[in-house]
Amino acid sequence: MKCVNGVKESKGYLDMLLKEGEILSDNQLWAFFNLAKHPHAQERLYKELEQVCGKKAVEEKDLGKLAYLKGIFYETVRRHSPLPLVPLRIVHEDVEIDGYHVPAGWEILINIWEANNYEGEWKNLEEWKLERQLEFSVEEDIYRTMVFGEGNRLCVGWAQLVKIASLVIGRIVQNFELKMPTGHKEDYDAIINTGSHKLRPLFSILTPRNV
């Protein structure tokens, strides 16, 4: 946080969050890209927000009633896995995984992107298909995507991120209609290395609602 009167500037968690808040994360960008490409989904989300929040801006306490918004978040991170690979694991003892022998001392790399894009698990996996997310109950959140890992090393920021990203997506859609510019091309290209990022900037037309 910046301090006044010559007191030294200190850096804390809040500073980090505020700094990160200056730009949209890739989750939010991909969500807006998909919403602009799927006007029916966007309209359905707008109606859901209107039904639950009326004219008020969506708040954290509303999120439990917004199943469609939740689906948009999860389907976006499934389709565009933000963290394709997790850090290397060292195997401490011999194990058998799904018929494969993994000896102690090996290092293994878990491919989360593949888990989210595995044909045996997801039908039409290339599609940003919200219907598949609506089939999960609240207790089944863990099966919606592998994006936050699993087991002992499960992402501790998961719940926080779902809330922040959902509120940003919900508030933008409450206030603006997103459209693709005429003649836009398919633009799913991403740079995938330790993270996955949209290759080109998002071009979308935002029209204020209720003016």
Ligand code: HEM
């Ligand atoms: C799109 C955003 C995010 C994704 C995709 C993500 C994904 C992951 C994954 C896959 C892991 C497991 C890594 C492993 O198995 O070794 C992890 C761990 C972790 N994440 Fe996240 N994360 C995200 C955002 C956040 C945020 C916002 C926070 C904090 C506020 C956070 C804090 C952590 C921490 C502390 C761990 C380590 C947990 C442990 O090793 O016990 N993450 N994350």
